[in-house]
Amino acid sequence: MSYSPLIDDLIDALRCLPGVGVKSAQRMTFQLLERNRPGAARLATALSKAAEHVGHCTSCRTLTENEQCFICADKRRDQQTICVVESPADVVAFEQSGDYKGLYFVLMGHLSPIDGIGPAEIGIDRLLQRSAELSISELILATNPTVEGEATAYYITEQMRSRGIAVSRIAHGVPLGGELEYVDSGTLAHALKGRRPID
Amino acid sequence: MSYSPLIDDLIDALRCLPGVGVKSAQRMTFQLLERNRPGAARLATALSKAAEHVGHCTSCRTLTENEQCFICADKRRDQQTICVVESPADVVAFEQSGDYKGLYFVLMGHLSPIDGIGPAEIGIDRLLQRSAELSISELILATNPTVEGEATAYYITEQMRSRGIAVSRIAHGVPLGGELEYVDSGTLAHALKGRRPID
Structure with missing residues (x-):
């Protein structure tokens, strides 16, 4: 220079x-x-x-300059459901879909032992504590469908099951508007395994 | 958002x-x-x-926070030659090649009547004035080999000729390390037209 x-x-x-x-x-x-x-x-x-x-929301860990983010602060949201995502951008994506009315929990990453990111770094303690506080009825896992995202989902499932909380995973399959011929084989296999009977 | x-x-x-x-x-x-x-x-x-x-060098118009840029301020540079380029990045490129010891003049753009950029906007007045001040022996045109760059070079050539200043244009041709088969036809035509006898 x-x-x-x-x-x-x-x-x-x-x-x-x-x-x-x-x-x-x-x-x-x-x-x-x-x-x-x-x-x-x-x-x-x-x-x-x-x-x-900007810091982290004390309830869901997303980035915000307030004590609580505007979703956690909104008491009209369904306080019985928590959707677990990896990043604040995922929250925005769900909000744009407009269908979800519950709360979120933002891991700000995923488990990755090789990078030194364990349960403490992604706030699992806080998630367990929050689930207990709200005595939630369902925890929805919406981590990314990557190796690390799946491992993180598996770990959280184990933790929740031992506490008797119902856990679900968002569906993976062929995206709407996608053409079958261009969908990768892993996704197709998932879509086939996750098929549902037509009423 | x-x-x-x-x-x-x-x-x-x-x-x-x-x-x-x-x-x-x-x-x-x-x-x-x-x-x-x-x-x-x-x-x-x-x-x-x-x-x-950051403002403009009062001598060559490049971006600098000083009154004069460090090249114009360096009295060991050849004060008889000015190389005209379109942007400060071009100056750095020439300096990195290490072969040029003269001064620069930075147009900060090129003639583009459709965008309202005429001779005044690219500082032609200042260039003429500076050439006269230093009574330079050669003006080297190193504007980009694009339509606008060529038009700008042509315009400056006309202005300088009428004042009796020698003007040259940098060579265009096959870049070093380039493979002929991947060089575009315009460049090849230029390289052929600009061929030089081998001593």
Whole structure:
């Protein structure tokens, strides 16, 4: 690098964003400085405010700047059901589908012993405690259908069963609008095994 | 969007970066808040400092926080030659090649009448003035080999010729290490037309 120090600093700092290498960081820097200084200033403010104030919801562990996220704080939600997801983005995806009225619990990751992520890191204690507090009737597991997601779901199932809480897993199969011919074989096998009789 | 306000703000602000859509902005936000808060704080500082202090070099128009960029300020550089490029990144590319010891002039764009970018916007006045001040012996045109870059080179050539300044254009042809079979036909035609006798 051999721009002036402030420009080098900015290029370097932009590289902490996932998926941004030197060339993209350079392009972003010039775009911001040449065409969008208000955008740069706004981004700087948003970053420092979020980094300073955003923490975790004390009930469901999702990211929020409040004590409780707006879903946990909403007493009209069904307090008897908890849906367990891996990330805040999954919560938004479910909310956009509009069909779920219960609460969530956000693991902020999945079990991954190789990276040192065990039950404590994904907040299993808090999940058990919360399930007991609310004396929930059902726990829905919506971790990702990956090896780690399945292992996490299995672990949580074991923990819940020993406490007599009903656990379910979201259905995996052919996505709506998907064409069978392009669906991978693992998904097809799942769809076949999970077939249901037509009434 | 339906995260908490500070998170929504950050996702929205990140979208001002070129090539960043909603999904990438979301991923960047979670990555920064979950794993790299120091990085987020550092980026915020770098952005606001750069947006506030970086301006243009009074001699060559490149981006710098100083009155003059370090190349224009370096009196050991050959003051008789100016290389005209479109962006600060081009200056860095030439400096990395290490072969050029003259000065630069950065247009910060190219002529593009359809976008309202005329000679005034790319600083042609300043270029003419600077050429006269230094009474340069050669002006090297290194605008991009695109339609707009060529038009800009042509325009500058006309302006310089009428003032009796020698103008040259960098060579276009097959890049080193390139395989002929994968080089586009326009470049090949250029390479053929620009062939030179071997001594």
